Amino acid sequence: MLTRRLLSLLDLRAAIAVAVLLSAAVLVPILLLATPQNFPLHMPPYVVALLGKYLCYAILAVALDLVWGYCGILSLGHGAFFALGGYAMGMYLMRQIGTRGVYANPILPDFMVFLNWKALPVTWWGFDWFPYAMLMVLLAPGVLAFAFGYLAFRSRVTGVYLSIITQAMTYALLLAFFRNDMGFGGNNGLTDFKDILGFNVQSDETRAALFSVSALALIVAILIGRYLVTSKFGKVLIAIRDAESRTRFIGYRVENYKLAVFTLSAMMAGVAGALYVPQVGIINPSEFSPAQSIEAVIWVAVGGRGTLVGAALGAVLVNFAKTWFTGALPEYWLFALGLLFILVTLFLPKGILGLIDHMKRRTAPASIDGDVQNGATAAR
């Protein structure tokens, strides 16, 4: 029964995505750890960390696609949820440093010693305990999204207005986290991590494990997403996206649906941030910058919104391009990104997956996937 329901979540694309991710979760650690340095397919640790970072971005993209692609909520503040999850993980990692910091204070992180603080602020209590930190990874973005969404959706702030105030939200958090008084490391953020769960963050084995965990988390995110959008709940979301007033008049409490999916999506983004931090080795306030959140939107748009798998694909592709550009042609990355924004919105409204569908339909007219068909009218 459960397996049947699970299998029904896997349409062709999701199945391919899960298969690819599962094999990556197994193969990448093998290529990193078990192959000799001179083996042609050997993966150096930095590549594994980079791929792991892409996967975290992909989870963020899936989370964003869930609210934008299926419910028409264009959040320009999802980077804030991602960063909050990241900070929660960063705080756990800071507490694991212990006496190995520059000032060798067993309780206080270096920056607090530097600021001459005497005791650990309340916000940091309990973060040395991993389960509590993980709870916070979910709760911090979740509570913020719930409070924000409760206010916004109840008073029917929609469309562009919602986008602008989500942007204002992440901007306000950016300003707040820059302050030293906040107790989150100010400008420099949290860095210089040593251990996670007793394993060295820098070691190859930990990197491989983190990569596999990220791949599995992405699979789970896609499955949760698929589960939601194929359920009745998902149908209501799509109805809200396409005709919000009509859905309300039929009798659905639109704001509750929106709030639920928004909060869930924020928690997903938080998990992505938490996996991101140990692999990248730093979290600082720049993750809150509005530009970061808009960039996440373009990943979804490139891959194809309302497809989940496409969002993940877009995140990986765009970030791969970013890595390549910033290495080879740093001057031109913003040109490329800017053009990508313009060209995708003008010529590829359904993203890469939409393009593939379009070409398939040309060659063999077949049944059209309902979700993708609605992509064009999304976010009205």
Add this chain to the structure above:
Amino acid sequence: MRSVFARVFLTLSLVLMLAPARAADVDLKSALSGFLADSFPSTQKAIEAVVQSGSSQAPAIIEALQDERLYFARDAQLVAYKTKGGELREAATGGPVATTPQDLKQVRLNNRLRGIVNAAVGALTLMSSNPERRREAANAVFKSRDASTLPTLDSAIAKETDPATRTALEQARASVILAKSDSSDAQKIDAIGVLRARGDQDALAMLSAVAAGPETLEKSAAQAAAAAIETRLALWRNLQNVWYGLSLGSVLLLAAIGLAITFGVMGIINMAHGEMVMLGAYTTFVVQEYCRTSAPGLFNYSLFIAIPLAFLVTGAVGVVIERSIIRFLYGRPLETLLATFGVSLLLQQAVRTIFGANNREVGAPSFMSGAFHLGGLEITYGRMWIIVFALVVFAALQLLLRFTSFGLRMRAVTQNRRMASSMGIDTNRIDALAFGLGSGIAGMAGVALSQIDNVSPNLGQSYIIDSFMVVVFGGVGNLWGTFLGAALLGVANKFLEPFAGAVLGKIALLVFIILFIQKRPRGLFALKGRAVEA
């Protein structure tokens, strides 16, 4: 200990030397002969005698002594000083010394004498013929509260004819009397009255010290005076905050007013709006560079050249963006948002490639620099002209929308596109022109902002969120809402800053707007009617 003794001694000596100064014109030459002895007591006598002589040469001699530029030659019976340029001049006449004597020696000073010389310089400046210098000296005494200057002050006040300088001297005297332990109560209460009339931060500090001091007759007077000054200062501080707030508001208004056209009136989300502001600022930079290299005489007028030019440049860029991108996305606001964000990235990087990533220096023409005082307000010309400019732009835009045929067409298209089209209005053309107008205004805002902000490729980003906040807060589709929104947010920001600090104040304001939009999703002045829901 020694300095106290020196002061008491000095007071006495100055009283002694000033009292008969005008009575008998002592010969400068005989006064100078005291320097020849090369002993400290006779040097001291010589200093007093020179001051007493009232000669026009006295200030130059005493100043030279202060800088240790005074020399003597015993054999030649010559006292001379070197000018700051190093030229030797005869002290008695000020004329040049023909042949420098062999035994020319510097007049030596010890610390006690230096104190006497400094007091003498102060006394001489208080007596200076230039009212400006007298006032400066009075202000210096006001701050130093040196009791030894009291006799000089008294005689200076008696002689003073210029009312402003006289007030300054009297205030200096009051400050000295209040600091002196042996002044009588009546004198002190008079002094408190004078300081109360002065009513600034310095006077407040002096009065507070007395008010916090031991129980005396003048204590209650000082307390009352301090309280009165505090109330006055608080009033001015609030007014100053209002002024700063209006100044910030005018900047917000300038940045947001173009957006009020494109977003508010046309409903286009232009994320590249900030970059239009930036382009305007860079236009100013280019114009100024041109003036610097080719026509230095025009530099003072560079802003007047830059304003229309910035309007044309950014307006043209706006029309191009509208025709090439935005017109395909009408009715899809979220896509417009993304596409124009792409445009903003392109423009930023283009400017960075052309002009470099560093800040560019844009100079202020002479009429923009400096400040003046209005009561207790300090008003800088730059800020004042920006407020004026914002008001002019706003008024011009209102007139344009209300009284020109273009404005009429634009309003018609916004209200009912199909109907306007049926009436023969070329809606595509109006769309392009309206977008160009909004962008052009942003460019003019850039000219103004180049005067107060760093001109860098990131200039626009720092304004875009604020601009959206102003437009959304004020109410979309309503220019007056934008106007009031900008002024309110500017003033609120400046009043929050002293309590919460600049960053927290800004955060508080953002949170306030987010909450405000929950309450009134369509801003302060909401448009009503069917068009809103469409």
